[in-house]
Amino acid sequence: MSGDVSEEPKPRRRQARGERRIAQLLQAAARVFCASGYTATSTNAIAREASVSPGTLYQYFPNKEAIAIELGERLLNEMREAHGQAFTPENLALPLPEMLDVVVDPLIAFNCENPVFLALMHGSEVPGRIAEEHDALHAGLLASVQEVIGHYAPGLSAADRARIANMTFAIFKGGLGLVLAAPEGPERDATVAELKAVLLRYLCPLAGTPVTTPPPR
Amino acid sequence: MSGDVSEEPKPRRRQARGERRIAQLLQAAARVFCASGYTATSTNAIAREASVSPGTLYQYFPNKEAIAIELGERLLNEMREAHGQAFTPENLALPLPEMLDVVVDPLIAFNCENPVFLALMHGSEVPGRIAEEHDALHAGLLASVQEVIGHYAPGLSAADRARIANMTFAIFKGGLGLVLAAPEGPERDATVAELKAVLLRYLCPLAGTPVTTPPPR
DNA sequence: GGCAAACACGAGTGATCACTCGCGTTTTTC
DNA sequence: GAAAAACGCGAGTGATCACTCGTGTTTGCC
Incomplete structure (x- = not known):
């Protein structure tokens, strides 16, 4: 009511x-979420992982959900920052194989370094707020992919373009799981290369270019 | 110790x-697991969904995990029964597009009719026993896919064949999610067709056949 | 140095959940 | 038709979890 404390109920100095x-605490939460999933993770377990008392945890987060939200928001920002430049106009003009490198590699790298991201964004067990954020991110990435596809195949109907973008994204997500499951090293690199091959062969016909890749290996 | 009751601790007559x-109860459990995931589902909620008291539920299942296990086992049997004939030798000799139909369609249909299956087999939140079953199923399907791939591209090294089979399966899983998310009807059919197109373009080069599919639509 | 605010603790609290128990009802068996 | 066994109930029980509170310690500021 009084106009002063407009929307900062917590003018807490840190x-x-x-x-x-x-x-x-967020690092610890990331580890535990990653190992056990959101629902099965107890706040006490997070505090223990961080070598901190439960009370201390609740000094910084009002509840369990807030931990996941803050973690998700930081990851999302980090991801946008690291990956925002992938969908630039000059990259959009690249030939397909190079453009795949430019777009896929940073996304893979980010998810390799932050496996929590998938764990949080994937389960239907996560609280509503995270799901919303995930939907927004998904919609944003999908729009970017649609733009790229529209650039390579201008004649497509909106529905076709949407379906192809969705499928492209689904392939990527499926492949991402494989990449994360592969042991770091040459095997993972080979899996990434394979994923790019899939995307290339799927998207090549859009550009009217015949598939010129030889059988792998 | 006494040799009579060898391995039936429960000679319960039903x-x-x-x-x-x-x-x-299993039907109810399927609905609730599907909606909330395994961990977040309470046994009381299952009983309520089945219009039954908690005590009645525990007359038939010793604990929550057993419900998921029984459900998973029934689904697995149903799936093997309905889909076991897909990987027969005569189907294996089919040209790629037809073989994709024969293998993909029943798998899609099964998952459309039993969305719990994905929910149970997917989360890392499920108890160990289900995860084991899932691993076994996964390994079996993977072996089948490897066999098919070996048939189409006999010259491949074991490692390459394994990687390609894994990737094929990952693509399928990703596409399956899309298909389930699409509203039943023409849109879902189009998504299924798109998924087959992805697999076809990915696997075609293995057979040495050039991709002859025109751009979609 | 002294005061206030931020930090840290961990036993405690209420809610929820998986699961049990005692008792009443229905079905099978002889 | 009566004993036995399977079914069905729902309040209750112990454990666990998210979260709090009273108290003591550290830090920033004058």
Whole structure:
């Protein structure tokens, strides 16, 4: 009612120590979420993983959901920052194989370094707020993919373009799981290459280009 | 110790009513697992969905895990029965597009009719026993896919064949999610067709056949 | 140095969940 | 038709979990 405290109910001043604790707690939460999933993870387990008391955890987060939300938001920002430049106009003009490299590689790298991301964004067990964020991200990426597809195949109907973009994204998600499951090293690299081959062969006909890739290996 | 009760600790005689209750409980469990996931589903919620008291539920299942296991086992049997004939030698000799129809369609149909299957087999939240079953199923399907691939491209190394089979399966799983998300009807059919197109274009080069499919639509 | 605010703790609290128990009802068996 | 066995119930029980609170410690500021 009084116009002063408009929308900061918590004008809490954080000390450097507090910021460190938050980062430490989020790291611990990432590990535990990753290992057990959101629902099966207890807040006490997160606190224990962070070598901190439950009370300390609740000094920085109002509830369990808020931990996942903050973690998700930070990952989302990090991802947008690291990957935002992939869908630039100049990259959009690249020939298909190179464009695949430019778009796929950073996405793969991000998910390899942050396996929590998939765990949080994937399960139907996550609270509503995270699901919303995920939907927004998904819609954004899908729009980008549609734009690219529209650039390579201008004659497509909107429905066809949407379906192809969805399928492209689904293939990527499926392949991403495989890549993460593969042991780091040459095997993972080969899996990534295979995934790109799939996408290339699927999308090549759109551009009217015949498939010129030889059988793998 | 006494040699008589060798390995039936429960020589329980079931009446017809009991069998009906079990089926009813499993159906209810399927709906609730599907909606909320395994961990977030309470046994009381299953009983309520089945219009039955919690005590009645525990007359037929020793614990929550057993419900998921029984459900998973029944689905697995149903699936093997309905789909076991897909990988027959005569189907294996079919040209690629027809063989894709024969293998993909029943798998899609099964998952459309039993969406719980994916929900149970997918989450890392499920208890160990289901995960084992899933691994076994996965390994079996993968072996079948490898066999098919070996038939189409005999010259491949074992590692390459394994990688391609894995990728094929991953593509299918990703596409399956899309298909289930699409509203039943022409849109779903189009998505299925698109998924087959992906697989066809990916696997065609293995057979040395050039891709002859025109751009979709 | 002294005061206030932020930080840290961990036993405690209420809610929820998986699961049990005692008792009443229906079905099978002889 | 009566004993036995299977079925059905729902309040109750112990464990676990998300979250709190009272108290003590550290940090920033004058």
